[in-house]
Amino acid sequence: MADYEALARRLADWSGTIGEFSQTLDREKVPYLSFSKVTCVEFCGYRYLLEYVKLQRPRPEPDYFVKGQAFHETVASLYRDLTQGRPADENALLDVLRRTLPHPTIDVENAVRLAARNAYQGFEVIGVEEPFVLSLDGGLPPCVGVVDLILRRGKTFFVVDHKTGKKFNGADDLQLVLYREYVRRQYQAVRCLAFVDEYRWVPNLATIRKPAFQRTRIPLGRTDWRLATRRLAWAHRRIQEIQKNQDVWALGECYMCPYRGTCPKASVGYSSYW
Numbered sequence: 001m002a003d004y005e006a007l008a009r010r011l012a013d014w015s016g017t018i019g020e021f022s023q024t025l026d027r028e029k030v031p032y033l034s035f036s037k038v039t040c041v042e043f044c045g046y047r048y049l050l051e052y053v054k055l056q057r058p059r060p061e062p063d064y065f066v067k068g069q070a071f072h073e074t075v076a077s078l079y080r081d082l083t084q085g086r087p088a089d090e091n092a093l094l095d096v097l098r099r100t101l102p103h104p105t106i107d108v109e110n111a112v113r114l115a116a117r118n119a120y121q122g123f124e125v126i127g128v129e130e131p132f133v134l135s136l137d138g139g140l141p142p143c144v145g146v147v148d149l150i151l152r153r154g155k156t157f158f159v160v161d162h163k164t165g166k167k168f169n170g171a172d173d174l175q176l177v178l179y180r181e182y183v184r185r186q187y188q189a190v191r192c193l194a195f196v197d198e199y200r201w202v203p204n205l206a207t208i209r210k211p212a213f214q215r216t217r218i219p220l221g222r223t224d225w226r227l228a229t230r231r232l233a234w235a236h237r238r239i240q241e242i243q244k245n246q247d248v249w250a251l252g253e254c255y256m257c258p259y260r261g262t263c264p265k266a267s268v269g270y271s272s273y274w
């Protein structure tokens, strides 16, 4: 609990982004968990070692990181405008995008257009890009994260995750379970529904045959928090082993890994799948 309280105080005083916050914790070797850490160590232990222990960034920075980040910042601006009573305006949002990403590609612009056209209407915007720290039981370190969007209608809360990519990949329940748990604790929410808004990178909205935007409600049950904490506990044990040994077997699908260009074990990870 002491770790949680210290981290929560630190986050409350933090003026940078949640990304900068977690990078600072990584540099200082402060124990914490996050959805990104869990999925990283599940994907490949060696990737975890590179990213969170050796603090190496993938080079070159993948295009989808840059585009996804610019998109998220632009959509955050859309919902901040809505809280001020300013309606969604595609052209104003494209200006915001160009300030974040000076030469955006047409697919990012199209995703922003779709976000404006499909903005949630008739909800109270409670939080936009809201960072959080959650205390966890069972001797686990606190969990750090950020909720893309929190809405409320009447007594019902809604958590929304925005995803971008070449195709719709669906949601990982863990992320939404963490969001829901935060909203339950922070806002004493009795009912909280979870949604994933997915945007496909497309170059021309007029010629697509399949939708480029999809909104999906993710059904979460009462037992999901227990299952989530088991998954967090497994990841924590694995992380501790990696930190202790400073080495690990490489078992990832290298063709999907942003480190594949520079990782010395890339071929080992790749061959293990063939």
Ligand code: SF4
Binding pocket: 043, 044, 045, 046, 047, 048, 050, 250, 251, 252, 253, 254, 257, 258, 259, 260, 261, 263, 264, 265, 266, 267, 268, 269, 270
């Ligand atoms: S390239 Fe392969 S082995 Fe290397 S970190 Fe990525 S998944 Fe692991």
